[in-house]
Amino acid sequence: MAGPFRPASPAEDLPTYYQDLGDENIQHCFRNFDNEQNFDRFDRQTRNPRSSNFCLDFGEQNAFCAFDLDAQSYSKLLISPRPPQLHTRWINIWMPYNQKDVIKVIGQHFDFTPRLLGMMRSDPCPPRSQSLRKKRSSSTLRSRFSGRSSRSSKVKEANQTGRDSEESIGMTELMHSTQLEMVQDLSHYQLVHDVWHWSTVDWGRRFVCLGYNSLHNVRTKPPENEHNDEADRGQDIPHGKRVWNWLLLCEDKTVISVSEDPYPFYNGNLRAEDLKMLYTTRRNLVNVFRQLSKAPTPLRDTALVQLPIRNRVGNSDEETAHRPTDAPGLLFYYLFEDWGTTFNLISRRDHGYGAELDRLRREMLIKADLTHIDQLHHIGCQLAVLKRVYLAYSLIIERVLKKQEATLASLKNSHIMSGAESFASDAHAPHVNSTCGPLMPEADSLLGVSLSSAAKVRFERLKDRIVLYALSEIDECLAQKESLVMMNFNLIAIKESFSVERLTWVTLLLAKITILFTPVTLMTGYFSIQFKDTEFEIGVYWWTFGVVFGVSLLLIFVFSLLSRTFEGRIVTRSWSRVALDVSRRWLAHGAKKGKSV
Numbered sequence: 001m002a003g004p005f006r007p008a009s010p011a012e013d014l015p016t017y018y019q020d021l022g023d024e025n026i027q028h029c030f031r032n033f034d035n036e037q038n039f040d041r042f043d044r045q046t047r048n049p050r051s052s053n054f055c056l057d058f059g060e061q062n063a064f065c066a067f068d069l070d071a072q073s074y075s076k077l078l079i080s081p082r083p084p085q086l087h088t089r090w091i092n093i094w095m096p097y098n099q100k101d102v103i104k105v106i107g108q109h110f111d112f113t114p115r116l117l118g119m120m121r122s123d124p125c126p127p128r129s130q131s132l133r134k135k136r137s138s139s140t141l142r143s144r145f146s147g148r149s150s151r152s153s154k155v156k157e158a159n160q161t162g163r164d165s166e167e168s169i170g171m172t173e174l175m176h177s178t179q180l181e182m183v184q185d186l187s188h189y190q191l192v193h194d195v196w197h198w199s200t201v202d203w204g205r206r207f208v209c210l211g212y213n214s215l216h217n218v219r220t221k222p223p224e225n226e227h228n229d230e231a232d233r234g235q236d237i238p239h240g241k242r243v244w245n246w247l248l249l250c251e252d253k254t255v256i257s258v259s260e261d262p263y264p265f266y267n268g269n270l271r272a273e274d275l276k277m278l279y280t281t282r283r284n285l286v287n288v289f290r291q292l293s294k295a296p297t298p299l300r301d302t303a304l305v306q307l308p309i310r311n312r313v314g315n316s317d318e319e320t321a322h323r324p325t326d327a328p329g330l331l332f333y334y335l336f337e338d339w340g341t342t343f344n345l346i347s348r349r350d351h352g353y354g355a356e357l358d359r360l361r362r363e364m365l366i367k368a369d370l371t372h373i374d375q376l377h378h379i380g381c382q383l384a385v386l387k388r389v390y391l392a393y394s395l396i397i398e399r400v401l402k403k404q405e406a407t408l409a410s411l412k413n414s415h416i417m418s419g420a421e422s423f424a425s426d427a428h429a430p431h432v433n434s435t436c437g438p439l440m441p442e443a444d445s446l447l448g449v450s451l452s453s454a455a456k457v458r459f460e461r462l463k464d465r466i467v468l469y470a471l472s473e474i475d476e477c478l479a480q481k482e483s484l485v486m487m488n489f490n491l492i493a494i495k496e497s498f499s500v501e502r503l504t505w506v507t508l509l510l511a512k513i514t515i516l517f518t519p520v521t522l523m524t525g526y527f528s529i530q531f532k533d534t535e536f537e538i539g540v541y542w543w544t545f546g547v548v549f550g551v552s553l554l555l556i557f558v559f560s561l562l563s564r565t566f567e568g569r570i571v572t573r574s575w576s577r578v579a580l581d582v583s584r585r586w587l588a589h590g591a592k593k594g595k596s597v
Contacts, residue, residue, distance in 0.1 A: 014064065017083050025073045029066035033058065039295040042067065046286050049278055050268040053093045053102065057086040058292055058310060060323060071101040078109045082252075087324040089254040090292075090331060092285065095261045097123050103258070110207045110250055119211075120246060122188035124264035189260065192244045196237065197388035201399040203447035207250045210336065210396055215389060216241040217344040218277045236381035243281050247336055249449050253328040257285070257335055284338040288331070307334050322452070329455030336396075337462055353383060353477045361484060368491035376488070380481050383474050390470045397463045401456060512556050519548045 018030050031038045033056060045051050045067050055077065056065045062085055069077075074091070082089065096103055100121045107117040192198045192213055200211040218241045246258035262281055263274060270278060279286075290297040291307040299305055309330050312319065356379060360372055451459070523544060527536050 015062075015083065015086075017080070017086070018064070021076045021080055023073050023076050025069060026066065026076065029069060029073075030055075030064045031066070033063035033065040033292070034294040036295040038065075039293045039297070043286070043290065043297070046282065046289050047279055049263075049266075049270050049275065052095055052099055053091070056090040056092075056289070056292060057082060057088070058090075058327075059085040059087050060310070060320075061085060063292060063294070063310070069102075071099075071105045074102055075105045075109075078105070078254075084324075087253055088327040088331060089252075091254065091256045093256070093258045095264070096120060096258050097261070097264060106256060110248075111204055112207075112209075113202065113204070116202050116209060119188045120258060124261065125187065125189045125193060126265075189244065192260075193242070196242060196385050197392045199392040199396055201396055205447055206252075206449070207248050208400065208448040210245075210247040210400070212245060212247075212392065212396060213389065214243050214245055214281075214338060214341055215386075216243065216277075216281050216341050218280050235378040236385070238382045238386055241277055241281060247332065249328060249332040249451075251449050253324075255328055255331045255335065259285070284341060285335070288334050292331075304339075309334070322454070326452045326454040329452040330458070332451075333455045333458045333462075337458070353379060354473075354480075357477060357480050357484060361487070364484070364488050364491055368488050368495060370488075370492070372488050373485060376481050376485050380478065383478050383481070387471065387474045387478075390466050390474070394463055394466050394471075397459050397466075400451065401459055512560075516549070516552050516556055519552045520545060523548050 013032050014027065014030055018026055021027075031042075033039060033042065042054070042065050045054070052068050054065060054067045055069055055074070056063065058064075064086070066073075077089075091106070093099055093102065103120050104117065106112075107120070112120075196213050196215075198211075198213065200209075202209040202211070215238060217239075241262060243262055244260040246256070248254075248256040250256065259281075262278060263270060266274070287305050288307060288309075290300075291305070292310055294310065307330070309327055312323070360375060364372055527541050527544075
């Protein structure tokens with residue numbers, strides 16, 4: 001992990017809150033986020049592949065940020081109440097597999113479930129070469145166990161007690177090995193890699209947690225030495241970079257974001273194209289980060305990137321009173337929204353699936369081929385994956401907006417006060433009853449963290465956008481894909497019918513030629529016979545030839561008219577049409593030549 005980032009601004013600028021924590025790392029790393037010099041350094045840190053985490057505390061007037069804090073510093077920050085002027089905190093973690101202690105501190109403070117904490121601290125999937133080596137070693141282990149079981153069966157008659165002990169030991173080791181293989185095959189990052197639409201919403205009494213895959217419109221290169229099955233799977237998933245994200249909203253107005261490392265085994269040594277992809281995956285996060293500072297930031301005046309978290313137009317009393325409670329939910333929403341990433345794979349016309357389907361349609365009209373069916377199949381698989389991803393986003397929004405109500409079991413619990421009692425109570429801290437223990441208000445017994453109305457209306461708007469601009473367009477592309485499949489088969493059938501008709505025309509032409517010259521051939525054979533006292537003259541031969549040839553031609557003409565095969569073929573132009581077109585072109589060429597002269 002990279003060392004702590006330490007700007008050069010004086011430590012006296014920090015409020016007493018950070019000074020009283022008694023942590024040297026906090027005092028050296030936290031700096032004024034609205035200072036232009038500090039913001040420029042922090043902004044470059046967000047694009048640094050070696051940055052591990054940052055903590056940003058902000059309010060209406062002040063904001064302070066620090067990069068690359070350790071677990072001890074986060075522990076002190078979490079247990080110490082923030083001053084009212086710093087009402088919202090944003091903790092972002094990159095490379096979570098290298099910061100398991102930091103995630104553990106956060107999980108213990110907000111009371112994560114063991115499975116949620118374990119999934120957040122999961123190790124990344126190893127490269128394919130390492131996974132193949134592990135599979136070979138596991139197969140060798142299984143063969144060793146099978147050999148051991150065969151040897152134990154041979155000893156069965158000799159010593160029953162020894163056989164039982166050896167078999168019990170072998171079965172125990174085999175059980176552990178199969179459990180290890182199951183855990184390796186069902187690791188968190190392997191699951192989210194295989195199932196792109198995998199998502200989760202976890203509720204706690206002090207947090208609500210979202211887990212989802214974000215898709216970024218970046219062309220990725222296929223791995224080298226890729227097997228056929230992996231290559232086929234690469235064609236059946238959307239062209240882009242998949243990154244898993246955790247997003248949490250906590251009760252103390254803390255927002256936590258944890259992002260999967262796109263390059264977990266590079267140790268920060270990235271090439272130019274890898275850095276470009278990393279910038280693309282962090283684009284929304286960097287934009288939100290920039291909008292939280294009041295210092296001059298890049299693209300600050302661009303309408304589509306402005307966010308109403310700290311920067312507002314008016315200062316009415318109604319809005320000012322709600323800003324401390326609106327800010328955490330708005331930050332939570334805008335980190336999830338990522339408008340450009342969510343809709344870039346579908347809505348862009350220059351690189352979208354609509355343009356790809358239109359290209360295939362034009363190619364089919366020129367020359368229909370069965371390879372187009374294969375391309376349409378892969379496009380359909382990619383669209384199906386995208387549809388499931390957007391449906392997962394929609395389900396996440398529904399779960400977030402779902403109102404949590406007190407159950408009958410909670411109301412009957414003697415430890416929980418009813419809604420009227422908790423509302424009438426003056427003190428918000430739990431009351432202590434000698435008989436039933438601490439009494440908790442009803443609101444504190446519910447799972448999850450409530451969103452402000454400002455965040456709820458935006459989540460509802462995002463759901464409508466997903467249905468209108470993503471799912472509807474995917475359905476349209478899928479319908480167009482199905483129509484193109486039918487169109488391709490129809491064009492192939494028409495092409496085959498053209499070939500049959502052309503073959504039929506050639507066959508008819510050859511038959512007519514054969515019929516035309518058969519009588520002449522018979523006549524020529526007759527004149528070539530040497531009859532006694534009979535001699536044929538040349539004039540008689542040619543006169544007879546002309547009569548026979550003319551009669552044959554007349555009969556063929558009559559047959560063609562009666563059978564409607566005079567035009568010769570349907571798919572090609574008739575001889576008369578060809579002659580007419582040639583004569584027109586010749587006359588037009590002659591007219592141009594005359595004018596030029």
